[in-house]
Amino acid sequence: MYSLKKPKLGTDPKKGWPFYAMQMTSSFIIKDFFLISNYRKCIRHSSNYYDIQNNLIHLMENKTGEVVPQKDMILANAKELSNWTKKMESEGFHELYLHSFIGIWSSFEAGLENCFSDFIENDRTSAEVILTKFKKTPYSIEEWPWTKSICFELASKLELKAKQLTENTGIDYFLRLKTIFAWFGVQIDIEEIHINNLAEANRVRNIILHRNGEIDSKDASDFPSLSEWEGEVMPFTEKIFKNYYDAIIKTLFAINKGTIEKVKREKLIDGFADGK
Structure with missing residues (x-):
């Protein structure tokens, strides 16, 4: 249930740019998570x-x-x-959890690209590093700061770059993100169980959107937890939904923590390093 209504944040998008995109994303995702309870109650009351x-x-x-x-x-x-x-x-509200997951993942992906774009737009060091990841580009660091559209164009290509440059990122989605954020000087880490669940969530998202949810043999091989439903559609249970949601939230927390460390270290926001 992806929402286009922006929540109002206390963070200024200009002064607090390192955090704004991820806080906006977190607000969308948490709202979607709690909406499930309301929808579930409405459905039950309609029986x-x-x-x-x-x-x-x-x-x-x-x-x-x-x-x-x-x-x-x-x-x-x-x-x-x-x-x-x-x-x-x-059916255990299978469709409800499924639709909510797709909305949450959409918010997650959009938030990541917005975050990448903000670093490219506002942090010259990040912009310099990102340019080195492209063999050919019409943009020059001498012309920085670039327009928002240029920053977003570069940001939208980073996931593929990380996938090409990092071993096993075809499966390990978190490693892909860790690579990209390292380019921005942001170090992120989460527990292995969440790394595995995030990778599975990314694959399941693709399975849902491109194959109507049917698990094939490669999915079962890459993710043994999906093997039970090979050749079938996996029921999207509350447990699966929460596993994927927790992995996304843990990733957002890690990004926020790593960003705080970068902002303090590089003094990107006046007074922030002093706790003001």
């Missing part, structure tokens, strides 16, 4: 919608002595909704 509508129609007809207009259509729609909610609950 008896047919009975409620049927009783209301009977009350109206008894009071007026007339048949309610479009009664059959009203009851048919109510029955369809009630049946759908019961099906959703019987």
Whole structure:
């Protein structure tokens, strides 16, 4: 349930640029996480919608002595909704967790690129390092600072560069991010369980969007935890959703921690190193 409504942050996007993109991303993701509870409650409360509508129609007809207009259509729609909610609950809200995960991952990817772009735009050292990752580029460090569109163009190409330059990043998504942030002078680390879950989440996202969720033999080989559903669609359970969500959140925390260390070390924000 990706939202386009920006939350209001206390961080100034100019003065607090090293943190702004990741804080915005975290706000989107945490909001989406808690929205699930609201949606789940709404779905459960709709399970008896047919009975409620049927009783209301009977009350109206008894009071007026007339048949309610479009009664059959009203009851048919109510029955369809009630049946759908019961099906959703019987499947463990699979579709709800699935849609939320896609929204959260979209926010995550967008936030990462915005963060890359902010470093390129505001930190000359980062911009210099990024230029070295491209054999050919029409941009010169002498022309820095560049426009936002140029910074975002370069940022959007970094994941592929890291994938090409770093061993096993076709699977290890976190290692790809760790490589990119190291180019910005930001060191990040998370526990191995979250590294594995982040890698799996990235693969599952691609499986969902490009193969309608069907697990193939390579997926099962690369991620043994998916082998149970080889040739089938993996049910997106609450446990799987939380594993992926935790891996994303731990990555955001690591980025924030590494950025704080860089800002203090390089004094990127006046007074920050002194705790002001």
